[in-house]
Amino acid sequence: MARSSLFLALAASLLLVGSTINILHRFYPSTLSFPWDIKRPYEGSIADESVENADDGTPYLLGVGKADITGPVVEINFMGYADPAQTGSGLRQRLYSRAFIIGSVDKPDDRFVYLVLDTQSGDTAIRSGILQGLAAIGGEYTAYGNQNVAVTGTHSHSGPGAWLNYLLPQITSKGFHKPSYHAIVDGAIASIVRAHDSLAPGRLSIGEVEVKDGNINRSPYAYLANPADERARYAHDVDKTMTILRFRHTSNCSALSEAKDVGILTWFPVHGTSMYGNNTLVTGDNKGVAAWMFESSIDDPDFVAGFSQANVGDTSPNVLGAYCEYGDHVGEQCDFRTSLCGNRTQPCHGRGPYWGRHDSGTASTYEIGRRQFEAAYKLWDSSSSSAAWKPVQGNVVRGIHHFVDLSSHNFMLPNGTEVNTCPAALGYSFAAGTTDGPGAFDFKQAQPDDPNASPLWKVVGNRIATPNDTQKSCHAEKVILLDVGESDSPYVWSPNIVDMQILRVGDLYMIVSPGEATTMAGRRWREAVQEIAANASPSLPGDEGISQSKRTKPTVVLGGPANTYAHYIATPEEYSIQRYEGASTLYGPHTLDAYINYTITHLIPSLTEHEDEINKTQSSSSSISPPNTAIHGPQPPIQVNDSWSFIAPVIVDRAPLFKSFGAVKKDVSARYKPGDTISATFVGANPRNNLRLDDTFAAVEKFDYERTLAWHEVRRDVDWSLVFEWRRTSEVVGTSEVQISWETGWEMGDWRKGSENKKEKEEEEQEQELEDEEEGLHGDLLLTRRREQRRQRQRKDEEELKGLYRLRYYGDAKAFSGKITSFEGVSGEFRIE
Structure with a gap:
């Protein structure tokens, strides 16, 4: 998330405001076609039994749903660039929550929900509100709880803010705004209800497709710090592959002759920063465009297309690269190491595919969204070909969630070294911003000790907690600008307690990441999970549905930022460079290692343990899956009612003299x-x-x-x-x-x-x-x-x-x-x- 140096200027201007209640109405789709529209009478992508047989996949209960979460489109600061001047003035595209439910056909409680919100991220308070709402509905909805609900964001930077739980992201939005918060919570709940109502037997299948020119690495200098032999295993410095999960309802669990596709869920890493920081119209950015295009191309208003984020940390949709836009170096590429233009950060900005239109990135947003849509649609349209898709197999359907305090989490690295994480802190390069959204003052990436760094930031940063020697030492190469993890006045600034979650359906594992993992961080995390999962005994209950001859390595995807916003997750090598992503890695140089260690040590066993062993040891073992509503670990503070705000309410509307509203x-x-x-x-x-x-x-x-x-x-x-x-x-x-x-x-x-x-x-x-x-x-x-x-x-x-x-x-x-x-x-x- 790009930050401006004005981020702390409004810290004293926070005050509580009241909430509003919003009424949901039924959405009616458009009828005109677009150039990319592939309208046809919807037949649900009918399967050819000669190509795909019922034995090629395990039956599941599947449901999809979608609901509007568009908050106030005017007078509210946008969440993402952290620029107080970026305040909404209208709407180009509505925002949605898209819900995907996967469940066992035999065990009603074995299910999970994967939410894709058109927001900057998931959030602690948002997730808490969703869970409270589901609990209040009761009945069948008690099947959805803390363990099995994942709340991810597409990482759009062009939607209304003021809904996050912690003080730091509230500062530029003038605090917390309950109408903005409730729009997301209520819409997310509505999408889950609609998905639940659509539950029916079906099958899942996975496909992969390359997205051409859909992203680049915006911090290649930091990426090059990773070991050469590791980098040599990959063709690109970003992941170019989109993974697609196809949701297909069947008339019964044993035949696909009357199958109907009801949704897709995709994972592809690209920042939601196609719309520039000077845009003031609400949009879902490039992933919102892709989802809208896909859903509009199908004559079924209930079809849901979720374009989820992946290891997005160092990616950019500004695929033409970063250039100096003004000053003495105008037209030149920004410095490779520091992203400077003549020793300044502000002139450096990434260029989207339609740079030069002076349209706040609108055409580039549309184009990057179109590229994702076309890749996904091309693969989906080949769904009658078994070669393009891998059936999801295995009876296990389970979600596991732990709260973990990363302010001081001790664990052992694979080499036997004992290490620990640190209370959350942000470094100086955090204030420099990125090439997608430069900082407003002269902070330099990868130059944390530069004597010309703005003294204003030093003063503002040290008005919160002052880091002691232990904290400074713990964060190693990071020179601390904001010691947010040790600041709780007037209330908690940033999360120390994070959500650790993983979902499993058969041989598909979904890592739910609370932060923006960089390209290589995401690769390491996925590979660690894949290795552990692949070594699980095939005789375990839930895996017996997969024949030995067909057993392959499980598919592992990573989605986020989810559940809370824990900023970035860089590799230790990238962290040492202290560009934006490293400076924004909250819990020190071992942040990624902590996430990986906890996932494979505590979460993965919960997804593979024998059911009888779960029942016997559930009360005593932290590695065994608890009931869906159980809470494991220290709970984070929910600050909805403690947060301040200076957002003024609407007082009155008047029409001009001799005019009426709507004239x-x-x-x-x-x-x-x-x-x-x-x-x-x-x-x-x-x-x-x-x-x-x-x-x-x-x-x-x-x-x-x-x-x-x-x-x-x-x-x-x-x-x-x-x-x-x-x-x-x-x-x-x-x-x-x-x-x-x-x-x-x-x-x-x-x-x-x-x-x-x-x-x-x-x-x-x-x-x-x-x-x-x-x-x-x-x-x-x-x-x-x-x-x-x-x-x-x-x-x-x-x-x-x-x-x-x-x-x-x-x-x-x-x-x-x-x-x-x-x-x-x-x-x-x-x-x-």
């Missing part, structure tokens, strides 16, 4: 062409009055001349092309306006025009040439075909857009008495022709 201030034109942006401005009210969860603030309506002779909604604010923006016109009077813009260029593929990415264009042309050569096309014939294909696509897009439309605004105004009243506004009619 059109600036109307649309009568005619437009495909690719134009169509906008209307309305007398508005603060959208914080009603978050309209599973609903919309804006819509595009099209008149149906052929069948109903009525207006029909064809776009909502979940759609990338429809933008909702709110502006305060008078603080004193309480007036505001809303602009709704339909950017039809996205539906024409216009975001790709004028691309500066020549390398990408060349690679696409090379791929097309290979395909054409396979079909025997050359020379003029080849050129003619390409031109005709482009013309056909353009004509199709234009024809689909033609018609009579209008824009609609849905608002809610607050009177001085506190009463909130809904209203609507409608633009004039316009034609696209």
